[in-house]
Amino acid sequence: MKVRKHKIIAVEKDSPADVAGITAGDFVTALNGSAVRDVFDYRTGITEERIVITTERADGTVKDFLILKDEYEDPGLEFESYLMDKEKVCKNKCIFCFVDQLPGDARKTLRFKDDDLRLSFLTGNFVTLTNTDDAELDRLISYRLSPMNISVHATEPELRVQMLGNPKAGDIMRQLRKIADAGIRINTQIVLCPGINDGAALERSLDDLAGLGENLESIALVPVGLTKHRGRKELVHITPFGRATAAKVIQLVTNRQQMYHSKFGRRLVFAADELYIKAGMKMPEAKSYEEFYQLENGVGLIPLFLDDFRRGVVKRKRKRKKPAGQEDPLVLITGTDAYPFIEGIAKELTELYNSEFRVLPVINKFFGETVTVAGLVTGSDVLRVLDEESISDSSTVILPEIMLRDSGDKFLDDMTTDEFAVKADREIMFVPSDAEGFLSALDNSLK
Numbered sequence: 001m002k003v004r005k006h007k008i009i010a011v012e013k014d015s016p017a018d019v020a021g022i023t024a025g026d027f028v029t030a031l032n033g034s035a036v037r038d039v040f041d042y043r044t045g046i047t048e049e050r051i052v053i054t055t056e057r058a059d060g061t062v063k064d065f066l067i068l069k070d071e072y073e074d075p076g077l078e079f080e081s082y083l084m085d086k087e088k089v090c091k092n093k094c095i096f097c098f099v100d101q102l103p104g105d106a107r108k109t110l111r112f113k114d115d116d117l118r119l120s121f122l123t124g125n126f127v128t129l130t131n132t133d134d135a136e137l138d139r140l141i142s143y144r145l146s147p148m149n150i151s152v153h154a155t156e157p158e159l160r161v162q163m164l165g166n167p168k169a170g171d172i173m174r175q176l177r178k179i180a181d182a183g184i185r186i187n188t189q190i191v192l193c194p195g196i197n198d199g200a201a202l203e204r205s206l207d208d209l210a211g212l213g214e215n216l217e218s219i220a221l222v223p224v225g226l227t228k229h230r231g232r233k234e235l236v237h238i239t240p241f242g243r244a245t246a247a248k249v250i251q252l253v254t255n256r257q258q259m260y261h262s263k264f265g266r267r268l269v270f271a272a273d274e275l276y277i278k279a280g281m282k283m284p285e286a287k288s289y290e291e292f293y294q295l296e297n298g299v300g301l302i303p304l305f306l307d308d309f310r311r312g313v314v315k316r317k318r319k320r321k322k323p324a325g326q327e328d329p330l331v332l333i334t335g336t337d338a339y340p341f342i343e344g345i346a347k348e349l350t351e352l353y354n355s356e357f358r359v360l361p362v363i364n365k366f367f368g369e370t371v372t373v374a375g376l377v378t379g380s381d382v383l384r385v386l387d388e389e390s391i392s393d394s395s396t397v398i399l400p401e402i403m404l405r406d407s408g409d410k411f412l413d414d415m416t417t418d419e420f421a422v423k424a425d426r427e428i429m430f431v432p433s434d435a436e437g438f439l440s441a442l443d444n445s446l447k
Contacts (some may be wrong), residue, residue, distance in 0.1 A: 180213060192221055298373065396445075404417065
C-alpha cells in the first residue's frame with residue numbers, strides 16, 4: 001500500500017512538536033508506527049502523553065520524533081489540508097441540486113460538490129451516505145463522534161434513487177440503523193419538492209425516521225431552492241412551494257410534533273422558517289425548537305433571533321444612556337424573507353441607539369427572485385439596491401456576515417469585501433447573524 005504523506009505547513013512556536021525538533025516542510029508518514037489516512041486517524045493517535053511521529057524530509061531522510069505532552073494536548077502541527085486527505089466528490093445527480101442551477105460563469109469553488117461524511121463532524125455538512133462504503137462507515141462509527149448529519153430526502157428506496165440519481169441511494173435506512181444502533185446521534189434533513197417527496201412519501205419518511213429511536217435528534221423539512229437559471233439547463237421540472245402547499249406541510253409538522261411529543265417527549269420534526277413565510281403563517285415560539293438542532297438549515301433562526309433580540313434590548317435599556325444620534329440613517333440590508341422581521345425591530349433599534357434605522361430588502365437578481373434568503377444575497381445585488389434607493393453617501397450600510405462565504409472575504413458572486421466597499425463608497429459594517437452579536441456590534445459602533 002502506498003504510504004500517505006501529509007505536508008506540515010507550520011509548527012506552532014514552543015509547542016511539543018517544535019520542542020521535539022519537527023520543522024515545517026517535512027511530511028508526516030506515520031503516527032505511533034501506523035499509517036495516517038486522514039485527520040481522524042491523526043486526532044485519535046495524538047491523544048496520549050507519549051507519541052511517536054515519523055517524518056520524511058524532501059531529501060528522503062526519515063526520522064522518528066518522540067513527543068512528550070499532556071494528554072489530549074495538540075502537538076502543534078498544521079497541515080496542508082485540514083482533512084489530511086482530498087474531499088470526496090459527490091457522485092449524485094440530485095434533481096434539486098442547487099449547484100446544478102448556478103449561472104454558467106459561477107466560480108469553480110461554488111461548483112464543487114462534496115459528499116464527505118468526515119465533513120459532517122468537522123463542519124456540520126449534511127451528506128447522503130451514497131459516497132460512503134460500509135468499510136468507511138464502520139471506521140467513522142468506530143470513533144463514536146456525534147452527531148452525524150444526513151441528507152435523507154426520502155426513505156422509500158425507489159423514490160430516493162430517483163431523487164438522488166444514484167442506484168446506491170436506496171440503502172439509506174440500513175445505514176441509518178447501523179449508525180443509530182452504535183449510539184451515535186443523527187440529524188436528518190429532507191429537501192421537499194412539491195408533488196415528488198411530500199404528501200404520502202413524506203409521511204412514510206417521517207414514520208421510518210422516527211423508528212430509529214432515541215438517537216434520532218431531529219428531522220428538518222426544507223423547501224427546495226429554485227434559481228432562475230434552472231429553466232435553461234434541461235433539469236427535471238420542480239414546482240415551487242406556494243401558500244397552500246407550504247401550509248399543508250406546516251399542518252403535517254404541527255400534527256406530528258404533537259404526536260411525537262406525546263410519545264417520545266420530543267418534537268423530532270421541524271419546518272424551516274421559509275415554509276412558514278411561504279404559508280403566511282406565524283412561526284412557533286423559540287422554545288418550541290428545543291435545542292435548535294438545525295439553525296444552519298434555517299430552522300428556528302428567526303424565532304431565536306427575535307427572542308434573543310428582545311432580551312438583549314431589555315438588558316441594554318437598563319444599562320446604558322442614549323448615545324448621541326446620527327443625522328443619516330443606518331441602513332440594514334437583508335433578504336426578502338427576513339425583511340418583515342427586521343423591519344419590525346427597526347423602531348426598537350431607533351429608540352435604543354437614538355439613530356434612525358432603515359431596512360432594505362434585496363430582491364435576488366443573481367440567482368432569481370424565487371431565492372429569498374439573506375444568506376444567498378450577492379454583493380452586486382446589494383449595490384444595485386443602494387443605487388436604486390438613492391442611499392446617502394454618508395449613511396452606514398450594515399450587512400449580515402451570513403452573506404459572505406466561510407472565509408468572510410467574498411460574496412457568492414465572487415465580489416470581495418474590499419471591492420464592495422470601494423464600489424459602495426459608503427461606510428460598510430458587517431455584523432454577526434445572531435442577535436447578541438448583532439447588538440454588540442452596534443454597541444461598539446454607536447458609542
